[in-house]
Amino acid sequence: MEFTNIFYVLASVLFILGIKKLSHPKTARNGNMISFIGMMIAIIATLIAKHEYEIDFQTIAIGIIIGTIIGAVFAIKVEMTQMPQMVAIFNGFGGAASALVAAAEFLKTGEITTFTLGTIVLSIFVGTLTFTGSFIAFGKLQGFISGQPIVFPGQQIFNGLMAMMLIFVGVYVVQSPSDMNYFYAVIIISAIMGITLTIPIGGADMPVVISLLNSYSGVAAAATGFVLMNNGLIIAGALVGASGLILTNIMCKGMNRSLANVIFGAVGLVQESTGDGSKKQITIKSYSTEEAAMIFDAAEKVIIVPGYGLAVAQAQHAIREVAEILESKGKKVLYAIHPVAGRMPGHMNVLLAEANIPYEQLKDLDEINPEFEDCDVALVLGANDVVNPAARHDTSSPIYGMPILDVDKSRTVIINKRTMNTGFAGIQNELFGFDNSIMVFGDAKDMLQQLLKDLKEL
Amino acid sequence: MDINIFTVFILAIFVGNEIISKVPPTLHTPLMSGSNAISGIAVVGAIIATKVGGGIGSWMGLIAVIFATVNVVGGFMVTDRMLKMFKRR
Numbered sequence: 001m002e003f004t005n006i007f008y009v010l011a012s013v014l015f016i017l018g019i020k021k022l023s024h025p026k027t028a029r030n031g032n033m034i035s036f037i038g039m040m041i042a043i044i045a046t047l048i049a050k051h052e053y054e055i056d057f058q059t060i061a062i063g064i065i066i067g068t069i070i071g072a073v074f075a076i077k078v079e080m081t082q083m084p085q086m087v088a089i090f091n092g093f094g095g096a097a098s099a100l101v102a103a104a105e106f107l108k109t110g111e112i113t114t115f116t117l118g119t120i121v122l123s124i125f126v127g128t129l130t131f132t133g134s135f136i137a138f139g140k141l142q143g144f145i146s147g148q149p150i151v152f153p154g155q156q157i158f159n160g161l162m163a164m165m166l167i168f169v170g171v172y173v174v175q176s177p178s179d180m181n182y183f184y185a186v187i188i189i190s191a192i193m194g195i196t197l198t199i200p201i202g203g204a205d206m207p208v209v210i211s212l213l214n215s216y217s218g219v220a221a222a223a224t225g226f227v228l229m230n231n232g233l234i235i236a237g238a239l240v241g242a243s244g245l246i247l248t249n250i251m252c253k254g255m256n257r258s259l260a261n262v263i264f265g266a267v268g269l270v271q272e273s274t275g276d277g278s279k280k281q282i283t284i285k286s287y288s289t290e291e292a293a294m295i296f297d298a299a300e301k302v303i304i305v306p307g308y309g310l311a312v313a314q315a316q317h318a319i320r321e322v323a324e325i326l327e328s329k330g331k332k333v334l335y336a337i338h339p340v341a342g343r344m345p346g347h348m349n350v351l352l353a354e355a356n357i358p359y360e361q362l363k364d365l366d367e368i369n370p371e372f373e374d375c376d377v378a379l380v381l382g383a384n385d386v387v388n389p390a391a392r393h394d395t396s397s398p399i400y401g402m403p404i405l406d407v408d409k410s411r412t413v414i415i416n417k418r419t420m421n422t423g424f425a426g427i428q429n430e431l432f433g434f435d436n437s438i439m440v441f442g443d444a445k446d447m448l449q450q451l452l453k454d455l456k457e458l
Numbered sequence: 459m460d461i462n463i464f465t466v467f468i469l470a471i472f473v474g475n476e477i478i479s480k481v482p483p484t485l486h487t488p489l490m491s492g493s494n495a496i497s498g499i500a501v502v503g504a505i506i507a508t509k510v511g512g513g514i515g516s517w518m519g520l521i522a523v524i525f526a527t528v529n530v531v532g533g534f535m536v537t538d539r540m541l542k543m544f545k546r547r
Contacts, residue, residue: 008502015496016473022489023480027542032492032541038536039499046502056508059520063504067527074528075535083536087490090533094497100522101503104515214490217497224503229463235470236499242474243493247486259537339483346486350540353511358547364483 007045008232014038015236019243022170025359042232054425080354081311084344088138088210094217095130098123098237099187105227106183116227117177121170125190130216132194137209140198141343147203155200156264161409162193171295201262207344208262215244247345254365256391282433284420289447292414292440295452299376299412301332305405305449306348307341309382309418310444316355318448319381323357325455335361336368336378336405338386365403374380375410381444382416388429398427412436416447488540495533503528 015038021031047060078086102123106112112120139145152158166189172182201209218240225233254257287295296302304319323333335357341348349362363371373379380387383405390397391404407413408431415437431437440447481489504522507515 011499012470016477019474019481019489019492020477022485022492023482025482025541026546027483028485028488028544029538032488032534032537035492035496039495039530039534042499042502043505046505050506054509055505056516056519059508059516060505062522063508063520063523064527067524068531071528071530071532072534072535075539078536080540083487083491083540086532086536087494090491090494090529091497094494094500094529096524097498097500097504097525097529100525101500104507104510104518104522107512107515107518109512193471199544211490214493218493221497221500224500226463226467228503228506229460229500231466232464232502233499234463234467236496238467238470239478240475240493240497241480242471243489244477246475246478250486252485258535283492322498326542329527337483342487344487345490346483346488350487350543353540353543353545356543356545359484362484362547385459456467 001130004045004049005231007041008230010233011038011042011045011232014041015239016193019239029269031238052072056106059073063070080345080350082142083347083350084206084210084342084401085138085141087344088134088213091210091213091217092131092134092138095127095134095213095220097127098217098220099127099131099190101224102127102227103187106125107176110332112177114174117174119223119226121173121186123227124186125166125170126216126223127220128187128190129194129197130213130220132191133198133209133216134194134213136195136198137213138199140203141206145199149202150199155196159193162189162196165189166193189404197263200264205255205257205262207340207342207347207367208255208257208259209249210344211244211247211251212259215241215246215248218242218244250339251345254403256399282428282430284432284439285416286435286441288441288458289440289450291452292438293458295412295414295438296326296331296377296451296455297329297458299326299331301334301371301375302326302377302379303334303336303371303375303378303407303410304351305336305338305378305383305387305407307338307381308343308348311342311348311351311382313331313382313444315381315445316351318350318445320355320357322448322455323361325452333361334368334371336371336407337362337364338383338405339365341383341386364439365405369406372409376412378407378410380407380413380415381448385416385427386431387415387431388427389406389431389434390427390429407431408436410434414440416440416442416444418443484544485541488537491533491540492537495530495537498526498529498533501530
């Protein structure tokens with residue numbers, strides 16, 4: 001039995017090396033392969049170590065074949081815009097698998113120690129909560145469930161009561177494991193909590209939720225590792241748990257919100273205008289693409305700010321073509337990516353990489369902000385709140401304190417929007433009325449294609 | 459109860475924190491799908507579960523093997539698909 005532990009250590013080392021190689025796009029693909037080899041070693045070592053009377057090879061073979069087919073179909077078919085949904089489902093599957101393993105262990109005949117019982121309850125709780133929570137998150141992202149926060153009176157009290165009940169029932173399971181009703185109660189309460197903790201979170205906050213559920217799926221795996229006293233699960237689970245938590249933090253910072261505020265705040269519920277008459281009238285300048293093309297022609301440095309609207313319009317390829325023609329005219333082109341530009345951490349980068357935009361041109365917030373000072377044209381496409389200067393100075397603004405891209409510091413800001421509608425936060429953007437701002441209205445893709453034509457004709 | 463297992467857990471969290479904070483924002487989505495795949499390590503537990511809990515237990519084991527394998531296979535494949543897209547000029 002001891003020799004399998006050596007292989008689990010080897011697998012863990014490969015996971016760590018694999019993630020380490022994710023620190024650069026050049027080595028990342030190798031890193032993923034290394035993690036995969038680690039996984040294969042862990043699986044094969046387990047299969048070899050166990051005798052026929054300990055595990056059921058037929059069940060395992062059927063499970064692996066079905067799982068491989070489903071997993072491969074998902075991986076090949078999924079659109080890059082749907083990555084958040086896929087990660088949500090996978091988080092759910094990971095949580096469920098951990099909970100099921102812990103539950104099977106509970107049904108095992110024979111003495112189970114108090115410690116193991118405690119970890120079983122923990123694993124089932126986190127795993128089941130991850131499972132139901134992930135499917136709610138999936139439903140919201142896919143549009144099956146309203147993206148609006150769903151709240152009911154006394155929701156917080158209800159959640160509090162459920163948590164107390166869970167502790168009570170969990171303690172009971174540990175004390176008298178022979179009573180199955182308490183065991184079932186743990187599963188049911190955890191499933192309900194996964195739902196009631198996720199439905200009040202608005203669509204715009206989903207990046208935080210997915211990151212958090214990602215972390216939970218790791219915690220569930222680690223808890224199951226304690227149930228089985230298995231180092232492989234504990235280490236891998238801890239790595240995933242840490243990863244999810246770091247990403248959750250980055251997303252929260254990107255929105256200037258605390259985690260508690262995201263989970264319990266139900267932001268975006270009341271979208272009525274504040275009605276305090278502070279809505280200043282702003283005067284905008286609307287240009288044609290032809291006029292915009294002339295401004296681009298005179299520029300030397302251009303920074304493109306893509307928002308999710310760009311991806312929705314499927315305009316990634318159009319923007320690459322515009323960037324290429326600008327570069328062929330000797331201009332420097334960079335892309336400014338806000339941490340919450342997409343629907344999950346790093347989402348916008350993947351969407352742009354898919355359109356063959358070189359990763360060296362994609363700059364994150366800290367890197368790009370000093371670049372706006374000597375930038376001739378900032379082109380804002382389908383982004384709104386992340387470029388709103390009110391976040392810097394207007395303490396009454398709901399986005400006050402949120403880190404923004406300083407597009408207003410460039411010589412000219414060209415903003416493409418469909419209409420003058422407000423963004424997610426439901427607030428007017430003073431940037432549109434600035435002296436150096438120019439609006440070009442229209443669908444992002446149409447506008448870019450027209451701009452491309454005008455640039456070629458110059 | 460073995461204290462070593464907690465040592466392993468705590469150290470893994472620190473190592474994880476250290477290496478993951480060095481992953482650039484550009485690669486955060488592949489990091490997430492890749493860590494999805496790694497959390498498929500539950501498949502090891504699922505394999506062990508196929509015979510421990512009797513009749514219901516082995517059904518649970520089967521479903522757990524399926525779920526965890528979806529994570530492993532889907533996670534690594536989609537991560538590779540994404541990372542292939544990241545090109546230099």
